[in-house]
Amino acid sequence: MYIKSNKGGPPPYPPGPRGLPLVGNLPFLDPELHTYFATLARRHGPIFKLWLGNKLGIVISSSALARQVLKDQDTTFANRDVPIAGLVGTYGGRDIVSNPYGPEWRMLRKVCALKMLNNTTLDSVYDLRRRQLRETVGYMYNRVGSPLNIGEQMFLTILNVITNMLWGGTVQGNERSSLGAEFRQVVSEMTGLLGTPNLSDFYPGLARFDLQGIEKKMNGLARKFDKIFDVIIDQRLKIDGEGGNKTGDKDFLQFLLQLKEEGDSKTPLTMIHVKALLMDMVVGGSETSSNSIEFAMVEVMNKPEILRKAQQELEEVVGKDKIVEESHIHKLPYLYAVMKEVLRLHPALPLLVPHCPSETCTVGGFTIPKGARVFVNVWEVHRDPSVWGKCSGIQSGEVLEWQMGLQWK
Template identity: 40%
Template structure:
């Protein structure tokens, strides 16, 4: 009977056992559907994998195609995990407003375990007292309007440095500039100065290009399909090595965060900083005996990880998509440049105080968020109890995916949805702050991204500066190919030719 100990035989028995469970569950659900608890429609699942095979390399697009067949609310089985997908503003409102509390939880995941310090960050923490305290910390201490405004000089200084760098490149006669490099480097410098108090040299980062690739790796791995998340019994397989990659990238940033915190602790021993950054604020709370929220080193690391990944990669990706659409649609560039010239002139660069008067620029950014949302499926939610939504019963514990990418292309909501037309937002009250379910770029409700004000301000400011200081052109056609992750970066960088537009011969 030694053959029973064979790994292949044991795997076979495991698969048979899972098949029996699958048949029992699907039969039970089928019987439930005959009563009042009717599940939303959806494709018939396969044994073991459920509907995982239908997601493809770009799940947001695959789910949008399925929604065209099954409707704006669907029920899928991703492995053994029941999943509900909302693909219309009305359904998004039902889940994220009417039933916001029920769907305020986060499902456990390899990403939360390996990249978010056992889900100790704000984005992945399960709903409960811990999450409420961390959310309160971010909203009331770290990402307030006052604190965001206090870092305005940092943003303006770094953007000015980026403009000069691009001007120097153009003066050297460089044919084309890879826009991804200066944009990513800019957002990295801004975020690092906000939480770390300084821009880090290439040496301190172990190489700037490599470090930015590691930040991009976080966002990519945060959106991949980890087999163990959906078929726990097969977690040991670590399909495509995603868990190993998560552990490797976490080790890189954990060492960086330790050095960052140690530098702050040593600096505070010698002399308290006159210009405290976000790590200083967190250390103040960690050292306070009266602080309402107790903060430890691991909490500081988790918060910095959130800021680094979302603040650097998500902002840079959105700016790159905005420039993509502006280059594909030169009439948009011309109109935006004209608006900025009327407000600012051509003898100085844009400041953040100018942005309030640039209505068309805000329309350009909204249209970018509509077509290229930073998180196409948002971060997955999980229900805490059963409820009725859209005439269907949603049982406890399924995951919720809100396909904001599909909502942004819904022809029943938007005229010419595939066209980049900023004019559609002129005179419109629709914004990206979560009040309008046609445009949920940052989510809404309890689990909305707390860094929305900072992210939007960076995107507006950088796009304004790039098109005001330079006229951009590309040779040949520019594609819109994507790479799926938690966000949707361009598959290939933009290579464009900048031409200086100011009356002065160099940046003022």
């Protein structure tokens, strides 16, 4: 691509559609942002700009440029452009997603990746995941022949899996199910608010008026969450004070509270961090996972040939009357490829969580100013014919064969 230089000055901003004075491109946005951006990319190229009120948006739509943002310049782009609703919902941005790059950012990732989500800890909570899934399979098995709301069931199952891993073996009986229902409602409302375009984000001068009431609503939901977390943390501290739970199961909250006590004096993990991490896991992990599973079910139900092949593989590897374990996945390349294909076709966050350069930089030969909101349209990258050939994904099965060749040869 030839890019006009600015007579020895910095490269120009990327091209983009014309906007209107003051509002920029806001009035033309389609609620299905990823498909709208894909159409614009066909006209303006793999990197283009648009004005969202006073905010400059940059959209990346090719894997080569995504690599420049997410890998080659990952430190510059480590920050997120966090909407006001996101800040309010995460104790003022103290969670792993919103924290700006720095010691706290590093500390939270270290806690998550090294201490909490390592293989040993994940293995130690395997029983909690298995128990929950078996409960759901049993529930569904008993309703064979009757209509079932898969999305609803998957949401509850994943939420239960996550909350069980977070503070599992200690929340008892009825209390757990009522918490489940309350969480479901609060999580759905929160993700809805996070996805609602907010004038306060596009015109920071208007933020104090909270014209759409999004900040107020989010505040209310965050307070509900905080109360639930307080109850759960108090329960956990009480049980640990009495010598631990009866089952001996370890959960993430236990790890987090232990790490908080061990406290690194320079960048300590505080109670606010603990709660913000719980929030990330519950809000970030539930709808993403359950929507992906729902899409997988829809795709295979619409493609009986693929369903048959997956069932045949399961019968051969696991056995007809046996139960699938997580450890089987390495011997189930076809099922694995189906899941990867579903994630390609239906990425849960088609524009990721917008990134935000901490300093002005260059991507694809264009200037990206500090503070811009950078969307990486993975939905479009996943459909790039130069990467994926002329395939229609799961509809033809070609991609599955291709993926299987790549992954399992």
